[in-house]
Structures are given as structure tokens and as C-alpha cells.
Amino acid sequence: MxxxxxxxxxxxxxxGKVNEKGLREIVRHNIDVQKVDGLYVNGSSGENFLMSADQKKKVFEIVKDEVKDEVKLIAQVGALDIDEAVELAQFATDLGYDALSAVTPFYYRFDFEEVKDYYNTILENVDNKMIIYSIPALTGVSMNLEQFAELFENEKVIGVKFTAPDFFLLERIRHAFPDKLIYSGFDEMLLSAAVLNVDGAIGSTFNVNGQRAKQIYALAKESRIDEAREVQKVTNDLIAEILANGLYQTIKEILKAQGVDAGYCRKPMKRLTEDKVENAKAMAAKYC
Ligand code: HMN
Structure with missing residues (x-):
């Protein structure tokens, strides 16, 4: 993994309906052009929290059907409705997804016992492995080393997608849990995380910049840090432009400029203005 x-x-x-043809093209682009090792499906970048349960299932089905066993697949099933999270976990497991992931439950400021119960409830009901999805900036849920350790006590919890700029905590988790999988979640910090010996990374910008992410990761693993820093620099030039222009909309426009039918974002995400569409086309020409 x-x-x-x-x-x-x-x-x-x-x-706002799922565009099956476009979704298949995005999958193919990631496998054939970006050559990534796997796909993380229905995460934040997949607009998961803007979709109905039926739409999420449709996406899981289409992606698995297109991928077959070409690359690894992780299904993000986290939902505030815990019954839905369980149902999606079972659905993705039956489809053959390699692992599950679930965002920490958010909005109601759950205490840690409640967060732990959420993961254990999902896992009691499904025969699959779990990668905790920790993204404090969006959920408001921060966990410390001891709390990660408690979650990791469940053997089905095999790792964490660590989307936080806290490299002290990341190092502590790496050191304490050499056998758990740690995925870096911020693409602009990939090199720093790779130096701390994470097992991989999961990121939105890899849809358009996966090849460079693979280079950064491979160079860091070979301790070729100066070269890795050069690739991270170009990557961060691109990420800075993407973030300034509108994250998911710009990724879609960059893909469209390359002939991939990436469509639109779901409301209330807004459409890009014509100027911003032109900016995205320029990014495609310059970086892709
Ligand atoms: C997901 O759940 O879709 C992603 O794994 C989330 C991922 O960590 C991205 N975070 C967000 O979009 C909030 C990053 O790839 C991020 O988009 C990128 O580092 C640019 O800041």
C-alpha cells in the first residue's frame, strides 16, 4: 500500500450529476499519464461531503470498474451519519477496495471517546482495513500521539493520512509506530514528510502533478535531497498558482486543457470566471 x-x-x-465518462477519463489520466500508485476515492477532493450516499456509491462503482486491479484503491467512507459510513464501508469492501479511510467525525466537537467509538463501530461491521483521515484544519479535530496510539490499538487500523503541518507530531508518530502506514496529506510539504520517512502521500494536485510527486518521493527515499528540493520548488510554484486561482476548479480546468472531461464542481462551489479559466490553461501549458 x-x-x-x-x-x-x-x-x-x-x-451536479456524476459524469461517468469524465470520471473514467480522470481515472485513466491518473493511471496512464501521472502513473500514480493508487487512488483515494471520495475524499475532500472528490467533493465527498457535497454528495448524496447514492452518488458516492456510483463513484465507488465506476472507479473500481475502470481500475480493476491496475492500481491500489482506498475508499473514503467517513460521514456524519454513522450508519451511512458503515453502509459505504461495506459497499466499497464488497467492490474489492484495498482499504478504507474515514475522516474524523466533525462539526459537533466530539470528544476523543466518541471519535474512537466511530472508528471501532465502522470496523466491527466490515472486514477491511482502516486508514484514519486526520485533517484538523477542515474538521477542527486534532489528536495527540497518545490518541493516535489508542486508535492504532485496533489491529484493523493500519495507518493515517496525516494532513497537518505538524512535523513534530509526524516524527513522533513515525518513531512510535514503524509498522503503521503514514501518508502525507499536504502536497506542498511532501519532501519534508518524505524525509521523515512516511510511507506515501495522498494529494489532490497529483491529478495534474503526480509525476513530479513521484519524483520527489523517490529522490527523497534515495537521500537525493538537493534534486528533490528542485522538483518540490517547481511543484510549489504550481500549487501556489492553483491555490490562488481556486483549488478544485483549477485542477479540473488544467485537466480539461489536456483533453480530460473533468467537468464542474458541485454547488455551492462556484464556477471560475473566464480570467481564471485562462489562468488554468496557462498553468497547463507551463507545468503539464
Ligand atoms: C482528499 O481527501 O481528497 C485529500 O487527500 C486531501 C488532501 O490532503 C488535499 N487537501 C485538501 O484539499 C484540503 C491536499 O492535497 C491539498 O489540496 C494540497 O496539498 C493543496 O493545499
Whole structure:
């Protein structure tokens, strides 16, 4: 399960419906052009929290059907409705997804006992492995080393997608849990995380910059840090432009400029203005 995983974006039509043809093209682009090791499906970048349960299932089905066993697949099933999370976990497991992931439950400021119970409840009901999805900036849920240790006591919890700029905590988790999988979640910090010996990374910008992410990761593993820093520099030039222009919309426009039918984002995410679409085309020409 090591390596570079794209946090897959999803193609929606003008009315917010899943565009199956476009989604298949995005999957193919990631496998054939970006050559990533796996896909993280229905994460933040897939607009998971803007979709109905039926739409999420449709995405799981289409992606698995397109991928077959070409690359590894992780299904993000976290939902505030715990019954839905269990149902999605069972659904993705039956489809053959290699592992599950679930965002920490958010919005109601759950205490740690509640967070732990959420993961254990999902895992009691499904025969699959779990990667904790920790993204404090969006969920407001921060966990310390002892709390990660408690979650890791469940043998089915095999790792964490660590999307935080806290390299002290990342190093402590790596040191304490050499056998758990740690995936770096911020693409702009990939090199720093790779130096701390993470097992891989999961990121949105890999949809358009996966090849460079693979280079950074491989160079860091070979301790070729100066070369890795050069690739991270170009990567961060691109990421800075993407973030300034609108994250997911710009990734979609960059893909469209390369002939991939990446569609639109779901409301309330807004459309890019014409100027910003032109900016994205320029990024495609310059970086892709
Ligand atoms: C997902 O769940 O879709 C991703 O794994 C999330 C991932 O960590 C991304 N975070 C967000 O989009 C909030 C990053 O790839 C991020 O987009 C990138 O580092 C740019 O800041």
C-alpha cells in the first residue's frame, strides 16, 4: 500500500450529476499519464461531503470498474451519519477496495471517546482495513500521539493520512509506530514528510502533478535531497498558482486543457470566471 496516491477529483455535469465518462477519463489520466500508485476515492477532493450516499456509491462503482486491479484503491467512507459510513464501508469492501479511510467525525466537537467509538463501530461491521483521515484544519479535530496510539490499538487500523503541518507530531508518530502506514496529506510539504520517512502521500494536485510527486518521493527515499528540493520548488510554484486561482476548479480546468472531461464542481462551489479559466490553461501549458 506504499506510494503516491491521487486524491481523485470527480467530474460533475452542469447540474451536479456524476459524469461517468469524465470520471473514467480522470481515472485513466491518473493511471496512464501521472502513473500514480493508487487512488483515494471520495475524499475532500472528490467533493465527498457535497454528495448524496447514492452518488458516492456510483463513484465507488465506476472507479473500481475502470481500475480493476491496475492500481491500489482506498475508499473514503467517513460521514456524519454513522450508519451511512458503515453502509459505504461495506459497499466499497464488497467492490474489492484495498482499504478504507474515514475522516474524523466533525462539526459537533466530539470528544476523543466518541471519535474512537466511530472508528471501532465502522470496523466491527466490515472486514477491511482502516486508514484514519486526520485533517484538523477542515474538521477542527486534532489528536495527540497518545490518541493516535489508542486508535492504532485496533489491529484493523493500519495507518493515517496525516494532513497537518505538524512535523513534530509526524516524527513522533513515525518513531512510535514503524509498522503503521503514514501518508502525507499536504502536497506542498511532501519532501519534508518524505524525509521523515512516511510511507506515501495522498494529494489532490497529483491529478495534474503526480509525476513530479513521484519524483520527489523517490529522490527523497534515495537521500537525493538537493534534486528533490528542485522538483518540490517547481511543484510549489504550481500549487501556489492553483491555490490562488481556486483549488478544485483549477485542477479540473488544467485537466480539461489536456483533453480530460473533468467537468464542474458541485454547488455551492462556484464556477471560475473566464480570467481564471485562462489562468488554468496557462498553468497547463507551463507545468503539464
Ligand atoms: C482528499 O481527501 O481528497 C485529500 O487527500 C486531501 C488532501 O490532503 C488535499 N487537501 C485538501 O484539499 C484540503 C491536499 O492535497 C491539498 O489540496 C494540497 O496539498 C493543496 O493545499
Amino acid at each position: 506504499n506510494g503516491i496516491y491521487t486524491a481523485l477529483i470527480c467530474s460533475f455535469d452542469e447540474n
